[in-house]
Amino acid sequence: MFKAARLAFGHGIANARDEAMVLTLHALNLPLRLPILEFPATRKVAVADATRVLSLFERRITERKPAAYLTREAWLGDQKFYVDERVIVPRSYIAELLFDREFPFLPSANKVRTALDLCTGSGCLAILLAKRYRKARVDATDISPDALAVAAINIKKHRLQKRVKCLFSKYFSKLTRRRYDLIISNPPYVRGAVMRRLPREYRNEPAQALAAGEDGLDALRVILLRAAHHLNPGGTLVVECGHARKLVERTWPRLPFFWVETSGGDDCVFMLTREELVAQRFKSQQHA
Numbered sequence: 001m002f003k004a005a006r007l008a009f010g011h012g013i014a015n016a017r018d019e020a021m022v023l024t025l026h027a028l029n030l031p032l033r034l035p036i037l038e039f040p041a042t043r044k045v046a047v048a049d050a051t052r053v054l055s056l057f058e059r060r061i062t063e064r065k066p067a068a069y070l071t072r073e074a075w076l077g078d079q080k081f082y083v084d085e086r087v088i089v090p091r092s093y094i095a096e097l098l099f100d101r102e103f104p105f106l107p108s109a110n111k112v113r114t115a116l117d118l119c120t121g122s123g124c125l126a127i128l129l130a131k132r133y134r135k136a137r138v139d140a141t142d143i144s145p146d147a148l149a150v151a152a153i154n155i156k157k158h159r160l161q162k163r164v165k166c167l168f169s170k171y172f173s174k175l176t177r178r179r180y181d182l183i184i185s186n187p188p189y190v191r192g193a194v195m196r197r198l199p200r201e202y203r204n205e206p207a208q209a210l211a212a213g214e215d216g217l218d219a220l221r222v223i224l225l226r227a228a229h230h231l232n233p234g235g236t237l238v239v240e241c242g243h244a245r246k247l248v249e250r251t252w253p254r255l256p257f258f259w260v261e262t263s264g265g266d267d268c269v270f271m272l273t274r275e276e277l278v279a280q281r282f283k284s285q286q287h288a
């Protein structure tokens with residue numbers, strides 16, 4: 001049914017079969033981590049349950065909503081987040097780095113006392129930050145009060161209200177005096193041409209979470225200009241930018257971007273230190 005309806009996938013679930021599985025298990029009130037042996041093909045399903053499954057399938061097809069909006073939950077690794085149409089469905093590659101305890105390029109646990117998740121949406125990355133850096137206080141900022149309301153729900157569900165604070169802020173505008181050891185951001189980065197031909201599944205997400213001007217770099221320009229000012233000496237910036245490595249390197253040729261390998265490839269997430277950002281600014285001034 002999903003293939004015939006030419007649905008689009010990519011909201012944390014990559015294909016029709018998995019999306020159907022997630023919706024089926026949700027409708028039957030079964031856990032996602034069901035071992036396959038406990039789910040024999042002959043399992044009998046009551047008519048009422050089957051009807052629930054089929055009605056979810058129908059909604060998936062007619063409303064073109066990603067499964068997460070229908071089940072009201074999304075997963076990054078083994079962490080569950082509440083989602084609804086006020087936020088994009090969590091799928092950031094930065095999550096992989098935060099989960100990977102062996103990943104050598106993020107600051108070590110005792111080095112991060114303050115961290116920022118800029119453009120937090122559902123708060124998912126802010127929560128993963130707080131779980132990786134157990135001594136850190138984390139600010140989670142967004143321009144959308146709706147998104148911040150969802151982030152607050154997730155922060156409470158993960159019992160992190162003491163260490164993770166939601167703040168309304170257009171990029172860094174409300175963070176005047178705040179400095180961080182680590183700043184991460186999965187900001188909007190979709191180009192105008194791509195926005196204009198987005199599949200309906202993506203148009204069900206808040207446009208503000210995706211659109212970043214004609215070249216997709218609007219958010220990045222602000223982040224690269226302002227981040228150094230909000231990083232402590234030795235601090236690190238981690239940013240996701242879509243598959244925009246070539247364009248980013250062409251636009252900021254003097255910045256020594258360190259591209260991180262994720263399951264999306266080595267053109268999606270980069271890291272920079274405060275010192276690299278400051279040196280580039282100094283070089284640009286000399287150049288001018």
Ligand SMILES: C[S@@+](CC[C@H](N)C(=O)[O-])C[C@H]1O[C@@H](n2cnc3c(N)ncnc32)[C@H](O)[C@@H]1O
Pocket residue numbers: 087088089090091092118119120121122123124125141142143144147169170171185186187188189208209210
């Ligand atoms: C791509 S979503 C990322 C959400 C979340 N970090 C994640 O990975 O699922 C980008 C977020 O940036 C927010 N945003 C857009 N423009 C902004 C701005 N000027 N200042 C702060 N946040 C902004 C949107 O509301 C949205 O929640």
